[in-house]
Amino acid sequence: MFCLRCGIEIILKVSRCICCNYLIFPATSALALLSLRVTEQDCPHLLFYGPPGSGKKTLIMALLRQVFGPGAEKAGSRNIDLELTTLSSANHVELSPSDAGFQDRYVVREVIKEMAKNRPIDTKGKRGFKVLVLNEVDKLSREAQHSLRRTMEKYSASCRLILCCNSSSKVTEAIRSRCLNIRINSPTEEQIVKVLEFIAKKEGLQLPSGFATRLAEKSNRSLRRAILSFETCRVQQYPFKDNQAIPAMDWEEFVFEIASDIMQEQSPKRLFQVRGKLYELLLNCVPPVVVLKRLLYELLKRLDAEIKHEVCHWAAYYVSISFQILFIVPLVDFPSPLECSAQAAYIQPPLIRANSDPVALHS
Ligand SMILES: Nc1ncnc2c1ncn2[C@@H]1O[C@H](COP(=O)(O)OP(=O)(O)OP(=O)(O)O)[C@@H](O)[C@H]1O
Structure with missing residues (x-):
């Protein structure tokens, strides 16, 4: 159960929110009530957050379908100049502005603003409003999030934003406070x-x-x-058997291999090989944060107790900057195996270039 006004999750079986004393509803009727508020144009901006694979996007699509009918099914996709793919129907547009990397603030400032301005008119001639579904808002830079806040305020009469992310703590307080926050828990x-x-x-x-x-x-x-x-x-294998083996994901097996490679030999040559494998994972669109977390998980199983703490420290450090590395990696001139002296070569190039001027990097 959760409160429809402040979004706080209610675990106790009470009929009023403990935070704002507003009436609360079970999750099933919450979707119906939300859609009622959307159709009556009394809906706040929404922020859906929760762990990966918990069904956030599915719930958002269900809400749009309930409000706009089958017309809300994604009608088509188009690529805009920044190589950003959008999915849209007559009433809504869905996009992931963080896909534009360091140009995300331009996407928010120009593209989203332009979309928010245009207000659709329904068949009865009534002025409707546009719904913009923005995925992965927690990956947006601070500047982009500030621009988004301004867009939310300026065009709130003609457009409603539905934001979706894994972690609401990475979304600025200014955005969170302007949205109804809805946490989607992992299914049991x-x-x-x-x-x-x-x-x-x-x-x-x-x-x-x-x-x-x-x-x-x-x-x-x-x-x-x-x-x-x-x-x-x-x-x-079909028919299924009770004891049938459940294979691990391909990328997980690949990370398992990487961890074994690291443990077998620590030399510049092996470092070069491991780095190649990590890039292969990135090229196959496995998010760097996911790779680093899994690699840490595999390494911790094999490492001596004294070194575990330091490895956790560096993993946490690189998780925090992995987003920058993702966009800088193809632009870095990496040294040959002979040039790289142990960890330094692995650590330094992306860091130095990550802080450089992005325009200069492209030229
Ligand atoms: N109620 C449901 N019944 C059946 N399948 C569902 C349901 N909700 C979600 N799914 C399925 O679960 C998978 C994950 O759902 P979805 O993409 O909505 O999750 P998400 O929370 O947005 O994930 P992420 O944050 O990783 O993008 C999809 O394949 C979707 O079809």
């Missing part, structure tokens, strides 16, 4: 089992309950991961 294992059983029924598959439970357990409470594992297992 029982809920994941129900979704898998539902999919199996629709696809006409026999899903043993023990196997469904194991899929849910292995999914780390991510619905996306559970569905992907289910698909992989279907391709590997």
Whole structure:
């Protein structure tokens, strides 16, 4: 249950929010109430946040479909000059401004502003309003978030923003306070089992309950991961067996290999090989933060206790700057294996260039 006014999550079975004393509703009726407020043009900007694979985007699409009908289905995509893909219908536009990297503030200032200005007119001649769905707002730079706040205020009469992110703590207080914050929790294992059983029924598959439970357990409470594992297992072996092996994701096995490589040998040559493998993961669009976290997880299993603390420290450090590295990596002239002396070569080039002028880097 959560409060519809301040968004606070209510765990106790009470009928009023403990924060603002506003009436609260169970999650199922909350979607209906939200859509009612959207249709009556009495809807605040919304910020959906929660762990990956918890169903935020699916919920946003369900809300749009409930409000605008089947017309809200994504009608088409287009690429704009900045290489940014948008998905849109007559009533809404969905985009991830953080995909533009360091140019995100231009996207917010120019592109989003332009979209927010145009107000659609419905078939009855009534002036409707546009819904902009912005994904991964927590990855936007501070400047972009400040521009977004100004856009939210200036065009609130003609446009509603639905923001989606994993962590609301990386969204500025100014934006959070202008939105109704809705936290989407990871589904429980029982809920994941129900979704898998539902999919199996629709696809006409026999899903043993023990196997469904194991899929849910292995999914780390991510619905996306559970569905992907289910698909992989279907391709590997059908009919399913209770004790059927659930394969790890390809990228996880690759990170496992990287961790083994690191542990086997620590030399400039091996450093060069490992770096190549890390770039391969980035080229395949595995987010750097995810790679670093997984690598840390694998390394911690193998490392001596004294060094674990330092490795955690550097992992945390590089997680915080990984976003910059992602956009700088292709532009860096890396030294040859002979030139790189141990860690220094791995650490220095992206750091030095990350602080450089982005325009100069491109030229
Ligand atoms: N209620 C549901 N029933 C069945 N499948 C669902 C449901 N909600 C979400 N899913 C499925 O779970 C997967 C993840 O959902 P979604 O993309 O909405 O999550 P998300 O929280 O936006 O993830 P991320 O933050 O990683 O982008 C999708 O494949 C989606 O189809």
